[in-house]
Amino acid sequence: MQNFVFYNPVRMVFGSGSVASLAELVPEGPVLLVYGTGSIRRNGTYERVLGALSGRRVLEFGGIRPNPPYEKLVEGVAMARAEGVAFLLAVGGGSVIDGAKFIAAAVPFEGDPWDLPGRRLTPRSALPLGTVLTLPATGSEMNNIAVISRDSTREKFGFSGDVMFPRFSILDPDLTLSLPSRQIRNGVVDAFVHVIEQYMTYPVNTPLQDRQAEAILLTLMEEGPKTLADPGDRDARANVMWCAANALNGSLKCGTVADFATHRIGHDLTALYGLEHAESLGSLMLALWQHERQRKGEKLAQYASRVLGARETSRETLVDRAIGETRTFFESLGMPTRLTDFGVDPEDAARQLGNRCRQRGATYGEHDDIGPEEIAQLMRLCG
Amino acid sequence: MQNFVFYNPVRMVFGSGSVASLAELVPEGPVLLVYGTGSIRRNGTYERVLGALSGRRVLEFGGIRPNPPYEKLVEGVAMARAEGVAFLLAVGGGSVIDGAKFIAAAVPFEGDPWDLPGRRLTPRSALPLGTVLTLPATGSEMNNIAVISRDSTREKFGFSGDVMFPRFSILDPDLTLSLPSRQIRNGVVDAFVHVIEQYMTYPVNTPLQDRQAEAILLTLMEEGPKTLADPGDRDARANVMWCAANALNGSLKCGTVADFATHRIGHDLTALYGLEHAESLGSLMLALWQHERQRKGEKLAQYASRVLGARETSRETLVDRAIGETRTFFESLGMPTRLTDFGVDPEDAARQLGNRCRQRGATYGEHDDIGPEEIAQLMRLCG
Numbered sequence: 147m148q149n150f151v152f153y154n155p156v157r158m159v160f161g162s163g164s165v166a167s168l169a170e171l172v173p174e175g176p177v178l179l180v181y182g183t184g185s186i187r188r189n190g191t192y193e194r195v196l197g198a199l200s201g202r203r204v205l206e207f208g209g210i211r212p213n214p215p216y217e218k219l220v221e222g223v224a225m226a227r228a229e230g231v232a233f234l235l236a237v238g239g240g241s242v243i244d245g246a247k248f249i250a251a252a253v254p255f256e257g258d259p260w261d262l263p264g265r266r267l268t269p270r271s272a273l274p275l276g277t278v279l280t281l282p283a284t285g286s287e288m289n290n291i292a293v294i295s296r297d298s299t300r301e302k303f304g305f306s307g308d309v310m311f312p313r314f315s316i317l318d319p320d321l322t323l324s325l326p327s328r329q330i331r332n333g334v335v336d337a338f339v340h341v342i343e344q345y346m347t348y349p350v351n352t353p354l355q356d357r358q359a360e361a362i363l364l365t366l367m368e369e370g371p372k373t374l375a376d377p378g379d380r381d382a383r384a385n386v387m388w389c390a391a392n393a394l395n396g397s398l399k400c401g402t403v404a405d406f407a408t409h410r411i412g413h414d415l416t417a418l419y420g421l422e423h424a425e426s427l428g429s430l431m432l433a434l435w436q437h438e439r440q441r442k443g444e445k446l447a448q449y450a451s452r453v454l455g456a457r458e459t460s461r462e463t464l465v466d467r468a469i470g471e472t473r474t475f476f477e478s479l480g481m482p483t484r485l486t487d488f489g490v491d492p493e494d495a496a497r498q499l500g501n502r503c504r505q506r507g508a509t510y511g512e513h514d515d516i517g518p519e520e521i522a523q524l525m526r527l528c529g
Numbered sequence: 530m531q532n533f534v535f536y537n538p539v540r541m542v543f544g545s546g547s548v549a550s551l552a553e554l555v556p557e558g559p560v561l562l563v564y565g566t567g568s569i570r571r572n573g574t575y576e577r578v579l580g581a582l583s584g585r586r587v588l589e590f591g592g593i594r595p596n597p598p599y600e601k602l603v604e605g606v607a608m609a610r611a612e613g614v615a616f617l618l619a620v621g622g623g624s625v626i627d628g629a630k631f632i633a634a635a636v637p638f639e640g641d642p643w644d645l646p647g648r649r650l651t652p653r654s655a656l657p658l659g660t661v662l663t664l665p666a667t668g669s670e671m672n673n674i675a676v677i678s679r680d681s682t683r684e685k686f687g688f689s690g691d692v693m694f695p696r697f698s699i700l701d702p703d704l705t706l707s708l709p710s711r712q713i714r715n716g717v718v719d720a721f722v723h724v725i726e727q728y729m730t731y732p733v734n735t736p737l738q739d740r741q742a743e744a745i746l747l748t749l750m751e752e753g754p755k756t757l758a759d760p761g762d763r764d765a766r767a768n769v770m771w772c773a774a775n776a777l778n779g780s781l782k783c784g785t786v787a788d789f790a791t792h793r794i795g796h797d798l799t800a801l802y803g804l805e806h807a808e809s810l811g812s813l814m815l816a817l818w819q820h821e822r823q824r825k826g827e828k829l830a831q832y833a834s835r836v837l838g839a840r841e842t843s844r845e846t847l848v849d850r851a852i853g854e855t856r857t858f859f860e861s862l863g864m865p866t867r868l869t870d871f872g873v874d875p876e877d878a879a880r881q882l883g884n885r886c887r888q889r890g891a892t893y894g895e896h897d898d899i900g901p902e903e904i905a906q907l908m909r910l911c912g
Contacts, residue, residue, distance in 0.1 A: 147767045149544025154537070160784065161532025351764045353751060354772055357744030365737040381734045384530045388783070389737055397780075400771070401543065 147352050147401035154396050156288050157314040160388065162380075164318045165191075168198035168235075171276060171314045175232025176203045180222065180246040182210050182238040189324040191280055195237055205229055207249075210238070213295040213302060213416055213423065214245035216260055222249040223259060226273065234275035236312075239329075240284025240293075240336075240423075243277050247292035247310045250275045263294040263303040272309040278316045281325060282387040283333030283424070285340060285394030287315035295417060302413035317391065319384040327374050330386070331479045332424035334370035337390040338363065339408055339427045344398040346435070346445050347405045347512040356448070359398050362389050363453045367475060374479065405512035408434055411521060414499050419490050428476045428483045432469055433527035434511075437520065439465050441513070485528040492529030496522035530735050530784035537779050539671050540697040543771065545763075547701045548574075551581035551618075554659060554697045558615025559586045563605065563629040565593050565621040572707040574663055578620055588612055590632075593621070596678040596685060596799055596806065597628035599643055605632040606642060609656065617658035619695075622712075623667025623676075623719075623806075626660050630675035630693045633658045646677040646686040655692040661699045664708060665770040666716030666807070668723060668777030670698035678800060685796040700774065702767040710757050713769070714862045715807035717753035720773040721746065722810040726789050727781040729818070729828050730895040735785045739831070742781050745772050746836045750858060757862060788895035791817055794904060797882050802873050811859045811866045815852055816910035817894075820903065822848050824896070868911040875912035879905035 159167050177199060186192045196204065207222040226234070226249055236246035251269035252259035261267055279287045286292070290311045293304040322330075345359035366389050372382035392398075412426035435446060447464035450456040456467050473483050485492050500518040503510075510516040516524075542550050560582060569575045579587065590605040609617070609632055619629035634652035635642035644650055662670045669675070673694045676687040705713075728742035749772050755765035775781075795809030818829060830847035833839040839850050856866050868875050883901040886893075893899040899907075 147544075147764065147771070149547065150541075152541040152543070153539075156536075158533075158535040158783075160535070161530075164532065351768070353768055354744060354748040354775065357747060358741055361737060361740030361744050364740060368736060381530065384784075385734070385736055388530070392737065400541075401767075 148350055148403070150400045152396055152400050153308065154288065154311070156312050156395075158288060158317060158391065159314055160317045162318060162320050164316045165194045165278060165321070166198050167316065168195065168276075168278070171316075172199060172202070172235060173233055173274070176205060176229055177233050177235050178222070178226050178229070178231040178249075179204055179206045180210065180234055180236045180238075180242055180249065181206070181208045182242045184208070185324070186237055186280060189321070191237060191278070191321050195235070195278060205231065210242050210245045212241045214241045214248070216263075216294055216296045217298065219245050219248050219294065220252070220259060223252045226253050231273065234273055235278065236275060237278040237280065239279070239281030240286040243279070243286040243312070244284070244292040244294065246275050246277070247272075247286070247290075248294050249273070251292075251307065251310055260296065263292070263305045264296075264301070266303065266305050268305070268307040269309055270307075272307070274313050276314045276316075277312045278318075278321070279387070280321045281329055281333060282317075282322060282390035283329075283336040285337065285390055287312060287317065288391040288395040291394070293413070300417045302417045315391075317387050319380055319387050322383050322387065323378065323380070327377065327480065330370075330373050331481055332422060333390055334366055334373075334386060334479055335424040335428055335476060335481050337386075337393040338366050339431050340393040341366075341398060342431060343406050343408060344402055344404045346442055346449065347403040348441060349444055350401070350403055352400075352402045355398055355400055355402050360449070360452050362393055363449070365389050367453070370479060403512050407510035407516055410510055411499065411524065414502055415490070415495070418498055419488065419495070421488055421490070424481065425488060428481050429485055429528040430524065432473055432483055433524045435465075435469050436527050437524055438511070485525070492525050495528070496525035499525055531733055531786070533782070533784045535779055535783050536691065537671065537694070539695050539778075541671060541700060541774065542697055543700045545701060545703050547699050548577045548661060548704070549581050550699065551578065551659075551661070554699075555582060555585070555618060556616055556657070559588060559612055560616045560618055561605070561609050561612070561614040561632075562587055562589045563593065563617055563619045563621075563625055563632065564589070564591045565625045567591070568707075569620055569663060572704070574620060574661070574704050578618070578661060588614065593625050593628045595624045597624045597631070599631075599646075599677055599679045600681065602628050602631050602677065603635070603642060606635045609636050614656065617656055618661065619658060620661040620663065622662070622664030623669040626662070626669040626695070627667070627675040627677065629658050629660070630655075630669070630673075631677050632656070634675075634690065634693055643679065646675070646688045647679075647684070649686065649688050651688070651690040652692055653690075655690070657696050659697045659699075660695045661701075661704070662770070663704045664712055664716060665700075665705060665773035666712075666719040668720065668773055670695060670700065671774040671778040674777070676796070683800045685800045698774075700770050702763055702770050705766050705770065706761065706763070710760065710863065713753075713756050714864055715805060716773055717749055717756075717769060717862055718807040718811055718859060718864050720769075720776040721749050722791055722814050723776040724749075724781060725814060726791060727785055727787045729825055729832065730786040730788045731824060732827055733784070733786055735783075738781055738783055738785050743832070743835050745776055745781075746832075748772050750836070753862060786895050790893035790899055793893055794882065794907065797885055798873070798878070801881055802871065802878070804871055804873070807864065808871060811864050812868055812911040813907065815856055815866055816907045818848075818852050819910050820907055821894070822852075868908070875908050878911070879908035882908060
């Protein structure tokens with residue numbers, strides 16, 4: 147096991163009716179309600195939140211779309227500064243929460259706010275924020291990470307800092323009942339890939355963390371399809387919601403080796419080709435497994451045995467099953483696993499993503515040796 | 530899944546050499562070093578801690594023995610008040626940490642400090658504290674619980690409160706290398722039982738939490754024996770240490786039903802017959818499984834299948850295997866599983882513990898229906 151620091155002070159308030167606890171959780175002072183493109187107004191969440199905040203001064207900043215754009219968020223920063231906002235309440239999914247985290251960190255930040263994601267700065271102070279989660283997927287409700295996009299430069303970067311942990315997050319599975327199956331699918335895949343990125347690396351003797359990761363993978367594979375088969379299955383919704391929060395709350399990474407190449411390279415697929423966040427992940431993760439099948443072989447075999455229940459003993463067979471059956475699982479959720487399924491030409495992606503990587507001088511992967519050439523190969527494997 | 534709130538703000542600093550980070554973690558002001566009966570002076574931990582705190586005003590309060598007694602701890606309360614202590618640093622195992630938590634809560638408490646455990650009060654303020662763990666077992670390093678004994682009345686009670694969370698806990702597996710095998714054994718059993726108490730109850734559809742519990746049980750069964758077979762196996766020590774912290778940090782209890790009867794009744798066995806804490810647990814847990822084999826049957830069978838790898842399908846056979854093989858596991862660690870092994874007469878225990886329960890008007894168990902009669906039956910089953 148490697149040395150680590152684990153710290154996660156988010157108060158998680160989980161269950162039916164938990165929105166009512168906003169009355170006690172939100173501190174005094176003007177509140178800025180941050181939300182998305184309107185679903186909370188259609189499904190009753192907006193009324194429930196305002197009801198719990200009755201008597202408070204509540205300002206609103208809505209219209210945050212998926213892959214929250216810097217150009218929009220800076221309006222929220224100006225508003226929070228002008229109105230002397232004391233607390234941010236994000237009501238929505240990962241994009242809304244990430245947007246609120248950015249606003250929270252940017253309000254007291256004295257430099258160019260784009261530097262926070264753009265130069266991956268760690269903010270030293272931030273407005274306090276809380277969340278009401280409506281879409282389980284990114285885990286942002288239980289971590290200190292925000293991923294922000296910039297439309298003008300087609301960039302998408304993450305940054306983090308302890309001051310960006312939500313003070314609390316309210317997870318009421320009932321609020322997810324109106325989600326379309328496409329968003330459920332995206333959430334299951336996003337959470338699944340988060341777990342994989344902290345698990346499918348070279349082993350460093352972390353048996354508990356391995357099994358904690360496998361616990362989430364097994365549960366997502368079991369409960370995810372239930373939520374799609376029966377959208378009214380509240381238990382399955384609750385279980386997926388708790389899986390997504392646990393998938394990226396820092397616990398799986400304790401002492402292990404992580405490989406966030408799928409997310410980091412996927413951000414470019416989203417920024418360049420407009421794939422939804424989760425759509426950028428499935429094909430890339432499987433291509434990465436194929437590309438790294440020797441170096442990730444021990445864990446791929448362990449996953450095939452423990453998660454997929456494979457009984458073979460040959461490493462090669464187990465790795466093939468890991469890749470093949472995970473592809474089948476994603477596709478069973480309705481998630482395509484080839485770039486061509488999204489109308490993206492793998493050769494064009496190989497050229498464009500390779501160039502971007504070269505310009506940035508970036509490298510990815512657990513060995514930090516996936517560069518422009520390897521990214522081009524990955525794009526072809528995604529094809 | 531039931532509604533729940535999960536909150537755990539302890540900063541966990543894990544790994545070889547992590548004691549050095551005390552220099553940054555301990556805030557300004559006089560520090561009260563709280564420790565036990567001297568092992569930290571013999572194994573070099575004391576010097577390492579003082580080295581990291583050089584330049585600080587450090588007062589000492591040592592001599593806290595297992596099952597930390599109220600009569601001793603109130604001396605620490607008086608000392609902390611008299612010296613204007615700003616921070617408590619507990620260096621030791623669960624008893625030392627629990628003792629420090631009690632002192633921390635008692636210093637600003639205006640009433641009779643025994644009321645905190647005695648009447649299970651929730652303290653509203655406490656001195657800040659941190660820990661350096663030397664004995665993985667109780668999980669106190671990552672929770673807000675303290676269990677305190679009172680010698681004069683032979684009582685032992687737990688209490689808790691958010692202000693009692695350590696600000697940080699330092700877990701350096703190297704500090705555990707000098708532990709005698711008896712303490713390792715006790716720690717593995719204590720952590721194992723903590724997990725069981727949040728898992729072996731009636732099911733309420735919590736598949737992730739079930740698997741997170743099974744992850745710890747499997748790892749303890751795998752790594753515990755390694756630490757006994759090779760006391761120099763640092764990886765195994767590290768894995769047991771991380772298991773013990775995860776076993777009682779609140780995560781397993783999220784949305785599940787808990788049954789802390791084993792610990793609560795075990796406290797009386799310790800208080801009346803002087804059994805070590807872990808010694809009080811093994812026989813009781815197995816007796817409880819036997820007593821509740823119908824009501825806990827579904828989970829006992831799940832445990833036999835998933836943790837023990839049993840392939841039978843008959844519920845009765847699986848339950849028998851769960852009880853029998855767990856007994857074998859405890860005994861393989863050198864932990865006796867019968868009261869008579871400790872020289873305790875089961876009939877005497879049936880009478881004495883039954884009477885105590887009757888006097889308190891207490892009931893235990895997940896259905897809150899284990900009273901004096903049932904406790905007497907349990908003692909006979911422990912025989």
